Each structure stands twice: as structure tokens, then as C-alpha cells.
Amino acid sequence: MSPTLLVIALFVFGTIIGSFLNVCIVRMPQQSSIVFPGSHCPNCNYQIRFYDNIPLVSYIMLGGRCRSCKTPISMRYFVVELLMGLLVAALFFYFGFSLVFILCVVFTAALVVITFIDLQHQIIPDRISLPGIPLGFLCSFVLPWNSWLDSLLGILVGGGVLYAFALGYYLLTKKEGMGGGDIKMLAMIGAFLGWKGALATLILAAIAGSLIGVMLIVLKGKDFKYAVPFGPFLAAGAFSALLYGERLITWYCSISAR
Numbered sequence: 001m002s003p004t005l006l007v008i009a010l011f012v013f014g015t016i017i018g019s020f021l022n023v024c025i026v027r028m029p030q031q032s033s034i035v036f037p038g039s040h041c042p043n044c045n046y047q048i049r050f051y052d053n054i055p056l057v058s059y060i061m062l063g064g065r066c067r068s069c070k071t072p073i074s075m076r077y078f079v080v081e082l083l084m085g086l087l088v089a090a091l092f093f094y095f096g097f098s099l100v101f102i103l104c105v106v107f108t109a110a111l112v113v114i115t116f117i118d119l120q121h122q123i124i125p126d127r128i129s130l131p132g133i134p135l136g137f138l139c140s141f142v143l144p145w146n147s148w149l150d151s152l153l154g155i156l157v158g159g160g161v162l163y164a165f166a167l168g169y170y171l172l173t174k175k176e177g178m179g180g181g182d183i184k185m186l187a188m189i190g191a192f193l194g195w196k197g198a199l200a201t202l203i204l205a206a207i208a209g210s211l212i213g214v215m216l217i218v219l220k221g222k223d224f225k226y227a228v229p230f231g232p233f234l235a236a237g238a239f240s241a242l243l244y245g246e247r248l249i250t251w252y253c254s255i256s257a258r
């Protein structure tokens with residue numbers, strides 16, 4: 001198969017995963033099964049047929065509306081499918097066809113689901129982050145950047161650093177700042193990326209989060225505490241660390257050693 005065709009095939013594969021992730025994003029916060037029943041329109045209960053469920057294409061063909069009652073369908077369906085297609089193609093560029101690639105796709109899928117649930121509900125589901133911790137640890141026996149010890153330290157550093165921040169913030173202000181969900185999520189990221197990756201993730205997320213947080217406060221006059229959920233930044237930081245972590249750390253060590 002030609003390389004171009006292969007990348008297109010993987011992009012399409014990614015959009016199909018994205019389509020499944022959309023179901024998880026809707027159903028996980030409701031604590032309902034992600035397999036049964038089939039998808040229905042929340043407005044008219046029309047059962048969504050397989051030909052209405054083709055990633056990206058159906059959304060465009062239907063003009064972003066339910067086939068039966070014409071209620072607008074959330075843009076999120078389209079965005080998640082497109083995003084997952086692009087991310088899977090990017091992962092393939094970096095890792096080629098390998099077990100590492102497959103594990104990274106699963107990890108990325110977890111990050112995407114967490115991102116969109118956190119954006120909408122300001123929660124990070126334990127159903128993903130908690131099993132993600134032992135799974136990430138198991139992956140360390142396969143992943144080239146992670147030893148089991150790095151992974152274990154990653155869980156402790158990832159969970160511990162944020163826990164210390166949250167505790168310090170609470171002691172200083174008597175208000176809860178960082179949620180427990182963020183702590184468990186960074187522990188999961190630490191399990192998968194190792195302790196260096198967890199730190200790189202946290203630094204990237206903090207920089208991006210403060211920039212965008214300040215922008216929102218200035219532009220929209222939002223209260224700082226409610227300005228931004230942190231999960232999406234941790235997710236973006238973790239994905240960047242996954243692709244560029246080694247280089248970032250090498251670069252950082254080279255400038256700090258001067």
C-alpha cells in the first residue's frame with residue numbers, strides 16, 4: 001500500500017474511533033452503558049441508522065441536524081471525529097505500525113474523552129482515570145521510554161505534585177481549587193509517560209492554562225476559579241509530551257546546564 005493511502009486509511013480509522021468516543025462522551029457522565037441501547041436522537045427518539053453514523057460524512061450530509069426532526073446536532077460529534085482522525089495519523093507518523101502505536105492510540109482516546117467530558121461537565125470520570133493508572137503501569141513493560149520504575153515514580157509524582165498544590169491552595173485560601181479528578185488524571189499520565197513525562201505535561205499544561213485563563217478573564221470577565229477546566233490542558237500537555245517529551249527534556253537540561 002502506498003504511504004499516502006496508508007495515512008488516509010489510518011485517518012479514517014481514527015474518525016471511526018472518534019465516532020465511538022462520542023458515545024463515551026455522552027454516556028459516561030450519565031453512568032449508562034456505552035454499548036446498549038443504540039443511539040437515539042435525544043429530541044425525537046429517532047433511532048440513528050448506520051448510514052447516519054458515517055464519521056464526518058453523515059454530519060455534513062445531514063447539515064448537522066437530526067434526519068427526522070431537524071434538531072441541530074452538537075458540533076462536538078464532528079470535531080471529535082476529525083480530531084481523532086488527525087491524532088491517529090500523527091501517532092502513525094511517529095511510531096509506525098507497532099504495539100507502541102496501538103497503546104498510544106488507546107492512551108490518546110482516553111485523553112480525548114476526558115477533555116470533552118471535562119469541558120462540558122467540569123468532571124474527569126474516574127471510570128477512565130482510575131483503571132488508566134494500572135493499565136499505564138502495565139504498558140511500561142512495552143513502552144521504550146518507560147521502565148516500570150519510571151512509571152511507578154510517574155504515578156507518585158503525577159498524583160503527588162498536584163495533590164501538594166491542591167493541599168497548599170486549600171490551606172492558603174480555605175477553598176478547593178484543583179479537583180481530585182485532575183490529580184487522578186495526572187497520575188494516569190505519569191503511569192503512561194513516566195515521571196519526566198508527567199512533569200513535562202504539568203509544565204506545558206500550566207503554561208497553556210494560564211495563558212488561556214488570563215485571556216478568558218480579560219476578554220469575558222470570568223472569575224479565575226471558574227475560568228477554565230484543567231483537564232483539557234493536561235490532555236494537550238500529555239499528547240505533546242508523548243510526541244516531543246524526550247526533545248523537550250533534552251532541550252531543557254541543555255539550557256539549564258549552561
Ligand SMILES: [Zn+2]
Pocket residue numbers: 041042043044045046066067068069070071
Ligand atoms: Zn430528532
